[in-house]
Amino acid sequence: MNGREAPDAGPLLLGVRHHGPGSARAVRAALDGARPRVVLIEGPPEADPLIPLAAQEDMRPPVALLAHAVDEPGRSAFWPLAAFSPEWVALRWALEHGVPARFIDLPATHTLAWEREEEEGEGGAEGEDGPERGAGAADEDMRVDPLGVLAETAGYDDAERWWEDVVEHRGAGKGDALAPFTALEEAMTALREEYGSGGHGRDLIREAHMRLRVRDAQREFEDGVAVVCGAWHVPALRHRTTVAADRALLKGLPRVKTDLTWVPWTHRRLSRAGGYGAGVTSPGWYAHLFDAPDRPVERWLTKVARLLRAEDRTVSPGHVIEAVRLADTLAALRGRPLPGLGEATDAVRAVMCEGSDVPLALVHDRLVVGDVLGEVPPTVPAVPLQRDLERTRRRLRLKPEAAERELDLDLRKDTDAERSRLLHRLRLLGIAWGRPAASRGGTGTFRETWRLRWEPELAVRAAEAGVWGTTVLAAATAKAESDAIAARGLADVTGLAEHCLLAALPGALPTVMRVLADRAALDTDVAHLAQALPALVRSLRYGDVRGTGTAALTEVAAGLAERVFVGLPPACVSLDAEAAEEMRGHVDAVHGALGLLGDSHAAGDGRLRERWRSVLRKLSARDTVPGVLRGRAVRLLLDEGRLAQEEAARLMGLVLSPGTPPAHAAAWIDGFVGGPGGGLLLVHDERLFGLVDQWLTAVPAEAFTDVLPLLRRTFAAYEPGVRRTLGELVRRGPGGHGRTAGATAGAPGFGPGLDGARADAVLPVLRLLLGPDGDDEGIRAERAGVPR
Missing domain, CATH: 1.10.150 (DNA polymerase; domain 1)
Incomplete structure (x- = not known):
């Protein structure tokens, strides 16, 4: 047939707007009237074997055809279909009437190959677009918006409103069922004569392939051919060309090996806000109009x-x-x-x-x-990992939902622990079905809160993760081992070790721990070591509640801590203000990590905690260490109970003496009372408060402007209630009610002795807390230090 023109008896061309309920009703009416012997639909021909699945009862739109490159699963494209999409209506009509249905658009093997060298992309102009681009596609050239041009010609400033008036509100099945398609074809013919391909040459190649497929169907079914495609393409399909010309356009197109399947879709992803170029602004409204x-x-x-x-x-x-x-x-x-x-x-x-x-x-x-999420039957083609994920999801009763919802887990329960492991493994594989959130039910390590939301793109991520293994566990294990070997920094490896424990990946831990030990032995940067230690210590805590072994991790954590202890004092010498502030964060992180670690994890003798206290003492006593770090070391020792309040007051008095430059003194104060708890320390210890008060009032005016920014940053971090209390104490002044007469003498607190009347005021509350056995006389006796 090479060189022959198309037969005179033309096919029934039904030009539609993708995702248009008016077009969908009109297509159904036209097919009911014409009763074609075959229905050709704009879509990838490789999906023809998947068409019978659309007739299954558990296939519920919105759904999409997903094509992805076999060697590069992340390179993908979608062809979304909603219940009100004309293509879906045509597909269902053909299946219900026992008529063959076929897709005739350019094969996905070429579509994906075209995108190989492009970074990002969306679909083309609204209404007349091929597939939605998956990850890695690039923006297409600017295209003519045919509906926008027609709306403007008709005097409308809104293409959606014009389409509703001329199509959605006119009804279907009244009079000639083909009249809407005839009118649209005439309008699009005029546009194609004016704009040609509309600024995108690929449409010409797609249309050449469509014409070849239409010719094949005409040879087989003669005049019983109906074609459902974007109205923009109808004039090109009606245009007479030779087979040789069409084949010449398709010659030499790039190819990639592809797989196709059905995946669930959502109304939100059909909207333009979801990034789909052929989408509509109101899929929920259109679904309502159709139903x-x-x-x-x-x-x-x-x-x-x-x-x-x-x-x-x-x-x-x-x-x-x-x-x-x-x-x-x-x-x-x-x-x-x-x-x-x-x-x-x-x-x-x-x-x-x-x-x-x-x-x-x-x-x-x-x-x-709307957040309507479609469903596909379990018999659709999928990579083994997707099937394992589906089986696990059903067993754990985790239903994919388009709307975001919170899931609270109690890790002491077997089912919740399995759910947690699954979600953590999926995150490790880049399948972000859930993301961790702050728990409102408690702060224990046995509680987790997740925010779950299923997006259609996760099907692509699942196919992409299939290269790591056939099950979620095997794939996550292989991915963790690969990430550990490829990790650039020590903190990255420790974070990965933490993730392996959360995801319960014992098979990956040996590799991760080997890499972690090697990196820790070679890394000499104390800041890197200090960053890595907290993640390791958190991982040790997970071992208790999740039942995973952490002996190897304990050894690495203890060795890492020892190296921090040795390297930290020299690293804190002669730092500028910015570096000192960063180092303070590392000191706080190490201190918190050792507090979580506990003596039981460190050989049972408390060696690590005591070694850390000796490091803090060194930092607090060295004049070459920046004031912010010396002040922080004193504060941490005081919090630990390893430094008496009198000694802390003495050290503060030395720093705030007239011989110390005001900027250095302000830095020391920032280190001592800055951060959580610092304000309460000033509120409840009058001697420290008095020292700060006396020093601040004695700062020379010329130095005060240099000190003020640092002090503002320190006090601005306090809770509003703490700042209000401190302001009230300042307002009262020395000798006021609740203040000692001499700020530097007397017992700690708001007065020189206990105020019995104020203490008795809390007795009713204590009686409630202690229960009916608590009596006022006993409470008073205990308060006074007298045995009951």
Whole structure:
């Protein structure tokens, strides 16, 4: 047939708008009237074997055809289909009537190969687009928006509103079922004559392939061929060309080996806000228009009222009636045949939301866009890892949902512990179904909170992770070993060790620990060692609640701590202000890590904690160490109970003596009372408060402007209540109520002795806490130090 022209008997060309409910109804009416012998649909031909799956009961749109490169699973493309997509309606019509259905767009093997050298990309102009680009595609050239041009020609400034008026509100099945397609073909023909390919030459190649497939179908079925495609392509498919010309356009196209399957999709991903170029702004509204048998505006406003009532807003049937009347009135004033989404939204804002856009945003998010998630049958093709994930998900009763939800886990329960391991393994594989969140039910290590949200792209990530193994456990283990070997820094490896314990990957731990020990032995940077220690110590805590062995990790943590102890004092000498501040963070991190580590993990003799205290003593006594670090060392020793308050006051008095430059003294104070708990220390220890107060009032005026920024940063970090209490103490002044007469003498606290009346005021609360056995006389006796 090379060189022959297309037969005179042309196919039935049904030009549609992708994801248009009006087009979908019109397609169904046209197919019912024409009864074709084969239905050709715009889509990748490699998906033809997957078409019968669309007839299964557990296939529920929105769904998408996913094509990914076998050697590069991350290179992918989607062809989304909703219940109101004309292509889906045509597909279902063919299956219900026993008519063959075939996809005729350019094969995915070429589509993915085209994107190999491009970084990012979206679909083309609205309404007439091929697949949605997956990760790694690049922005296409600017294209003509055919609906926008037609809307502007008709005097509309909004293409969506024009489409609703001329298609969605005209109904289907009234009169000639082919009339809408004839009108659209004439309009698109005029546009193609004016704009050619619309700024994108690839459409010409796609259309050449479509024409070849249409010719093949005509040879087989003669005049019983119906084609459902984007209206933009109809003039090109109607255009007479030779087979040789079309084949010449397809010659030499790049190829990659591809796999295709069905995956769930969401209404949110159909919206333009989701990044899909051929999307619509209101998939939830379009789904409603397609499903509503009659009175769509009344039914829509009833849905809105139900949603707002669920959010505790007062919406009565009277509100719905008034909103319907207002929507009808607005449509009449605006010259529209029926109220559209714009009129319905304005009516909801005015009547149900009292003019506020806050509840209206909820309506837009939940209803206009929506979080509908499709389903695919378990028999769809998938890589082994995807099948293992699906089996595990079903066993653990974790249902994918498009809307974000919180999942609280108690790791003492077997099922919750397995769920935690699965989610951590998926995160390690780059499948971010869940992300950890702050737990509201407690702070124990046996509690975890996750925020779960399933996105269609996770199917691509699962296919991509299949290169690491056939099960989630095997893939996560292999990925962890590879990441450990490729890690650049010590902190990266320690974080990976922590992740392996969270994900329960005992097979990966030997490799990770070997790399960790090697990196720790070679790394001489104390800052790197200090950064790595907290992650290791956190990992040791997980071993208790998750039942994983941590003996090897304990050895590495103890060795790492010893190296920090040796290297920290020399590393803290002669630092500038910025480096000293960074080092203070490392000191705090090490101190907190050793507090979590506990003596039981460090050979049982408390050696590490005592060694750390000796390091803090060295830092506090060296004049060459910056003041912020010396002050912090004194503060940590005081918190540990290894430094008496009198000694802390003495050290502060030495630093705040007149011979010390004000900037150095301010840095010491910042290290001592800065951070959590520092403000409370000043509130409850009058001697320290008095020392700071006396020094600050004695700072010379010329030096005060240099000291002020540092002091502001220190005190601004306190809780509002602490700052308020400190201000009140300053306002009272020396000798005021609750203050000692001499700030540098007397017992700690707000006065020289105990105030019995104030202490007796808490007796009722103590009685409640201690129970009925607590008696006032006994409490008073214990308070006075007398045995009961």
